[in-house]
Amino acid sequence: MSRARLHPAWGVAAMVAVAALLSVDALAARLPPELWLTALTAPDLADMRQLVARESFLPRLVVSILAGAALGLAGAVFQQVLRNPLASSTTLGVAAGARLALAVAGLWLPGVLTEGSEIVAFGGAAAALLLVLSIAWGRALSPLAVVIAGMAVSLAAGTAAAALVLFNEHYLTALFLWGGGSLSQQGWGTVWFLAPRLAAVALLVALMVRPLTLAGLDDGQARSLGLALGGARLVLLGLAVALAASVVSAVGVIGFVDLAAPTLAGLMGARTLRQRLLWAPLTGAALLWLTDQLLQRWAGPFGEMVPTGAVTALLGAPLLLVLLRRLAMTATPPRSAALPAARRSRRPWRSVGFFALLALVVIAATLVIGRGPDGIAVAGPDNLSALLPWRLPRIAAAFAAGAMLAAAGVLMQRLTGNPMASPEVLGISTGAALGLVLLLILVPAAGRSESLAAGAAGAFLALFAILSLARGSSFSPERVLIAGIALGAFFDALVVALMAAGDPRAQMLLAWLVGSTYRVGAGDALVTAGVAVALIALLPPMARWLDILPLGTATIRTLGLPLGASRLAVLLFSAVATATATLVVGPLSFVGLMAPHLARLAGLAQGLPQALGAALLGGTVMAMADWLGRLVSPTSAIPAGLMATLVGTPCLIWLLRRR
């Protein structure tokens, strides 16, 4: 077949054929074929076979098609409006925002949920999108920046949702089940909910094909054609968000279908916008229909415990990796060679000294002030000796972890020249998290030392995978970031699938995921602090690299620096620091992202002062987060990682919008 004759219809037809065969086979197993017409036209609902076929199997099938089509359309619109082949409700944080909003409403405004869940989901989704766009605004909404911001917002929303479950496990057991997007149906209600919304949005998008085409041009071209793009873009984005939010409120989060569908449609030959708008929804419908039928067929009696949405996310996350690599190779956005320095401090070491002093004061305060039986109290010399064994290891470990994440963040940002880079997107913390999850599944009563070993093994496996992925390109910055992001998305899907099974052990995993220093003993604290000190001591010999690496490949070669070796050293440093820190504060905190910017804003422009200043600030922030988390609630500490995320996200937005 010649390339010119490649048409999306062939691929879609093939998927539909397989899905239809599977569906017919599955339906035949539930209901003899001679009764099919009866079940549709004049059903005898007292016959359980007819009842299940008519009110559960068929609506589930139709919902899978409708939801797939809706997501495919939303994805195509997102990609066109944002001129970003990676945009989708998953990568933009839209789905995660909707899910978090529904969780919050479920907890504090349960009355709203019975009838108004769609509005709540839309609000959360829109807020997440605005957040992502405002974060990436400073980088002119470059595709990679938008996706990194989107995945960061997704992870933050996921962390907040996890914390809600942790504190209210008995009330929100359904949250994770539903976060995985189960398609199970018991009537046609969801069909009648989704169908008109899909039809309305499809019609409106069809009416707006012209502005949508122009939205794909850049602003200058569009304006010269006389189109006020701002308004049109906003309306189109709003439509896509509404569609994605209605899917989330109807069946939960179905990950990555809206990324995969437009991409597949494109690969199968949908070139023009009109073609993509037609074939992306059809591809999405076929894709989700097929996935759901395969899942129902092979998941057996546990089918319901593995929600379809978690499966699509598990399958879709690697696709992100492929896509990102293609993007990085073909259309790397131009980036400034060096990080924009704020006002440059003339005496950087004085600032570093000041941060060290600040760190000491904060540590002293966190050790002395705490919550007693009668509220917040300052410990006197008499009871301090009883309290220190509890407080010191946690504070020491939190400080060391924050310092290591911050130092790794400086290194990552200098290596990649990307201000959004951080250990959180490096993928090492995700690797550690995967190791711990697997241990939890395989060994029911694993102790602390086994957890540490499994986490470290996962971290180093992730490092190995990233190094081998990146080797071909002399550790090109984009590839390293990309691998981390894809790994993070994969991990998120895996966690959702596990939580959905309702395993009570998941509570412990949750506690760690949101960054609790609870399990840190004196031994762990010593090890963490030891690694931190050793790593920080390695920074001065690396000072020259830190200053030169941001200058770009050509400059480095001219200066005669061993490119591969220096990048490898920086990566290894970041990996060890991140793995150690992650085992203490969980895979997410944003301290590694935040602290380097704080140091830079304080005028620390050169590599070594910035790294040391960031390490001190990162440690201080994490120690304060851990301490505040324990001050806020009388009995249950808010985990340090979560507190740092809560503080870090607005801080990050402020930082990046200022630029």
Place this chain on the structure above:
Amino acid sequence: MRRRQVLAALAGLALLPAAAPIPARRIVALDWGLAETLIAIGAPPVGVPETRTYADWVVSPALPPGTADVGLRVEPNLEILQQLAPDLILAIAEHETVRPLLERIAPVLSLPIYGPEGTPYTVAQAATRRLGAVTGRTAEAEALTLRAEETMASARARLTTSADARPVIVASFLDGRHVRIYARHGLFDAVLARIGLANAWQGPTNAWGFATVGLEALAEMPEARLVLLEPLPRETARTFRDSPLWNNLPMARDGRVLRLPPVLMFGTLPAAMRFCTLLTDALTGENGHG
């Protein structure tokens, strides 16, 4: 770990006051199931996790007023624990990772009730006796196991005289579309066996004795009676009103759905007795209406 246990046992024999004093007076129970057994044998714990939610999900036996809230089940607040100065901490398998921390406060006794091999009722009986020995209330513990047996036996007698002893499904709603069904390896399943009722759900379950399924799975057992544990999520109101599948299930159509007040699904003997009594009352009361 094993060496440590042996050493602890030896230390317990040699230096009783240095390890857990017997009888233990100030006990923190990090598991609600163990807490309810302690209350039932008259040795209430001084501290329990999440006391506010305990009242919603366990209901009875109620915590004595003044029981300290020690924080989250998986992460009890260590500073509060230390200030409570317990002489024994009761834990389950999930607490193994925090055991070293807990042992700095007081000796830890781990009595897991649920596990992949579990028959929770018998394990709970053994745990009750063990708790009786630890608290110096062996007679009360023995009385509790006997009382549980009597409750089961009298329920069985009450039910055999009533005609309708069809199989039951015990479930709780997770949202509007999914249920947890309690069956093999679960406490309620053991109670059903003891009172002579068949559990209609014979499908696979996890180590805690439940399966998570879509509501349509109930259609596989159309003749069963459905026992729903409260609290029901709000979304179920819409399911009961609008869902054609639900409203055509024979159990819903013919009024064979019972609602029971909350009972701790991961509980011990008191939860088993509470479930048994609530279920039997509901079943016989329903039969009384005709």
